[in-house]
Amino acid sequence: MITVVHLYPREMNIYGDTGNVIALRRRLEWRGIPVRVDAVGVGDEYDLLGADIVVAGGGEDLSQMRVADDLQARAGAVRDAVEAGVVFLTVCGTYQLFGHRFVTADGEVIPGIGVFDAETIGGGTRMIGNIVIDSPVGTMVGFENHSGRTMLGSGQAALGTVVRGFGNNDTTGEEGAVVVNAFGTYLHGSVLPKNPLFADDLISRALRRQGESGELQPLDDSVERAAAESAASRP
Amino acid sequence: MRLFAAAALGRLTSALTRLIGRGGSALPGLIAEKLDPHLVEKILGDTPVVLITGTNGKTTTTKMIVSALEANDRKVVTNPTGSNLERGVASALLDASSLKGKLDADVAVFEVDEAAVRSLSPRLNPRVLAVTNLARDQLDRYGELQTTAGHVATAATHAGRLVLNADDPLVASVANTTPVSWFGGTPSIRERMPDDRSLYGDTTEAQPPEADALVVDSQIDGDGQIATIRIDGTEHRIRLQIPGVYNAYNAATAVLVTRLLGVSAADAIPALEAMEPAFGRGQVLEHMGRRVKLLLVKNPASLNHAIEILKGITEHHRVLIAINDEHADGRDVSWLWDTHIEDLAATSHQYLAGGVRAADMALRFKYAGIDAPALPDFADALDLLVDGAPPGATVYIVPTYTAMLRLLEILTPGASRTEVWK
Numbered sequence: 001m002i003t004v005v006h007l008y009p010r011e012m013n014i015y016g017d018t019g020n021v022i023a024l025r026r027r028l029e030w031r032g033i034p035v036r037v038d039a040v041g042v043g044d045e046y047d048l049l050g051a052d053i054v055v056a057g058g059g060e061d062l063s064q065m066r067v068a069d070d071l072q073a074r075a076g077a078v079r080d081a082v083e084a085g086v087v088f089l090t091v092c093g094t095y096q097l098f099g100h101r102f103v104t105a106d107g108e109v110i111p112g113i114g115v116f117d118a119e120t121i122g123g124g125t126r127m128i129g130n131i132v133i134d135s136p137v138g139t140m141v142g143f144e145n146h147s148g149r150t151m152l153g154s155g156q157a158a159l160g161t162v163v164r165g166f167g168n169n170d171t172t173g174e175e176g177a178v179v180v181n182a183f184g185t186y187l188h189g190s191v192l193p194k195n196p197l198f199a200d201d202l203i204s205r206a207l208r209r210q211g212e213s214g215e216l217q218p219l220d221d222s223v224e225r226a227a228a229e230s231a232a233s234r235p
Numbered sequence: 236m237r238l239f240a241a242a243a244l245g246r247l248t249s250a251l252t253r254l255i256g257r258g259g260s261a262l263p264g265l266i267a268e269k270l271d272p273h274l275v276e277k278i279l280g281d282t283p284v285v286l287i288t289g290t291n292g293k294t295t296t297t298k299m300i301v302s303a304l305e306a307n308d309r310k311v312v313t314n315p316t317g318s319n320l321e322r323g324v325a326s327a328l329l330d331a332s333s334l335k336g337k338l339d340a341d342v343a344v345f346e347v348d349e350a351a352v353r354s355l356s357p358r359l360n361p362r363v364l365a366v367t368n369l370a371r372d373q374l375d376r377y378g379e380l381q382t383t384a385g386h387v388a389t390a391a392t393h394a395g396r397l398v399l400n401a402d403d404p405l406v407a408s409v410a411n412t413t414p415v416s417w418f419g420g421t422p423s424i425r426e427r428m429p430d431d432r433s434l435y436g437d438t439t440e441a442q443p444p445e446a447d448a449l450v451v452d453s454q455i456d457g458d459g460q461i462a463t464i465r466i467d468g469t470e471h472r473i474r475l476q477i478p479g480v481y482n483a484y485n486a487a488t489a490v491l492v493t494r495l496l497g498v499s500a501a502d503a504i505p506a507l508e509a510m511e512p513a514f515g516r517g518q519v520l521e522h523m524g525r526r527v528k529l530l531l532v533k534n535p536a537s538l539n540h541a542i543e544i545l546k547g548i549t550e551h552h553r554v555l556i557a558i559n560d561e562h563a564d565g566r567d568v569s570w571l572w573d574t575h576i577e578d579l580a581a582t583s584h585q586y587l588a589g590g591v592r593a594a595d596m597a598l599r600f601k602y603a604g605i606d607a608p609a610l611p612d613f614a615d616a617l618d619l620l621v622d623g624a625p626p627g628a629t630v631y632i633v634p635t636y637t638a639m640l641r642l643l644e645i646l647t648p649g650a651s652r653t654e655v656w657k
Contacts, residue, residue: 016572019602060379061379143567223601227595
């Protein structure tokens with residue numbers, strides 16, 4: 001049984017982030033692995049140590065502010081869960097809040113929870129378009145749309161390197177961040193349906209933490225690959 | 236003199252663009268507005284103005300209002316479908332006025348984009364501003380929904396009268412001290428109106444304002460529907476040629492607007508019933524002996540509306556959902572994952588995925604448990620769509636904007652030109 005937590009499904013869902021939950025659910029179901037999805041919103045009590053995979057997305061500025069406060073209240077619990085190996089996928093807005101802080105274009109500082117050794121500075125031009133990166137699981141594609149520039153600390157591992165597009169910022173060529181089993185990324189589109197190897201990597205990590213081998217029955221991913229190729233060929 | 240020069244040059248450009256076959260265009264307005272930035276106000280003078288804005292339904296609602304006014308002998312100036320920015324409004328006015336800039340119209344009815352309405356409303360001081368709905372739209376083009384709502388709220392402060400959607404909390408929030416006429420639906424109708432409030436964190440179930448025009452029923456009737464709308468306690472059965480509960484809302488909006496301009500509901504309704512679908516919005520075309528029905532989609536809300544229509548049809552049809560990712564469609568196709576495609580798994584229809592992003596649509600279908608081939612070539616997709624349908628059958632195409640233009644090039648060569656200049 002894999003428990004997927006959709007964190008802030010109402011507030012942080014702006015870029016088809018629900019698609020990540022759908023992808024995990026289906027890929028588990030297709031393999032006969034029981035799955036349950038819990039929605040955890042602002043103010044909801046939930047023991048994240050009991051979760052296997054936590055997914056959170058991007059949101060409008062107003063939503064991001066509301067979520068930032070709630071996230072502060074759970075900062076310790078989230079960091080404990082990350083340390084314990086719970087799998088996290090944070091996209092765009094929540095990725096930014098999983099860093100130390102987000103400094104808006106107006107100079108306002110929104111504190112993050114410091115899971116990633118990263119800082120995001122808002123403003124400037126919007127980094128927008130289809131993006132291709134190289135990652136340990138292979139080539140990944142997505143769509144990015146952000147004005148925040150995320151800079152990683154010197155010891156902070158990235159998720160991958162940018163082949164086409166911007167990624168964390170417009171200078172370092174890095175995209176995303178990884179700590180234990182927690183991932184941050186600017187890729188949406190949604191990211192997991194079009195990147196089945198990444199989706200399966202998250203599932204394997206969750207199963208291994210349960211003491212299983214993490215070996216997954218292969219699926220026919222031809223439709224997924226076709227969509228990824230099509231996205232990679234678009235501006 | 237400036238107005239004269241601007242109007243004359245605008246008219247000349249208009250004639251030229253028509254001559255070279257670009258169809259109705261925003262270009263004349265763009266040029267004329269450069270010469271005289273107050274061209275629009277000057278041409279309009281004291282002519283009463285109606286502005287229609289919102290995320291979805293602007294074009295159909297505008298067409299309904301214009302049809303009802305014209306049927307009641309009002310001379311109307313309006314902007315052509317989709318030309319809903321300031322320059323489109325200027326072009327429409329140039330077309331309807333003399334070389335000296337004298338307007339030959341009793342009333343002006345313009346559909347305007349949610350951003351253009353912010354700058355146009357203070358200039359035009361509309362007698363009526365109608366807001367259809369506010370839903371998440373193409374994020375790479377329009378930005379955040381709260382910002383859009385802010386634009387519309389600013390516009391609302393310059394209107395003489397507001398016509399607002401009582402069931403859409405974001406629309407209702409733009410109400411100010413200006414008198415409001417409300418349209419809405421009964422609770423059972425509201426359930427059939429997919430909204431995406433859950434997408435922006437609104438979980439409140441506030442009691443909506445009481446509607447002056449209330450949609451109480453919508454039944455499929457041929458290609459269209461019979462909508463029952465209660466206006467001031469009287470129920471009107473309206474036989475619309477376009478399907479979808481949302482079009483019953485559009486009809487309610489149109490009746491409220493025309494009433495404010497002195498045309499009674501009873502006088503407006505025959506025109507609404509006679510109105511043919513706007514470009515691509517429930518339009519039916521003949522192709523290879525089959526009837527091809529177009530349901531244009533732009534964003535999660537409008538695709539969910541199309542899904543709602545397809546769910547309501549019990550007999551079997553072939554359906555092509557064609558997704559493009561050009562600028563006019565929105566470059567980001569993530570929104571497909573915010574739609575209720577899963578609901579289609581229970582229908583008896585057969586689905587095909589088309590458009591430049593056919594592969595993304597096929598993937599979305601796959602994760603909804605629906606097997607649909609990806610056909611990025613428009614001619615191939617159309618062929619396969621009709622080949623599998625018996626002669627005389629109706630097939631459905633649910634396209635994004637530029638996918639629709641591409642399909643229309645094949646279906647009716649030349650017909651899409653009037654839509655191209657935006």
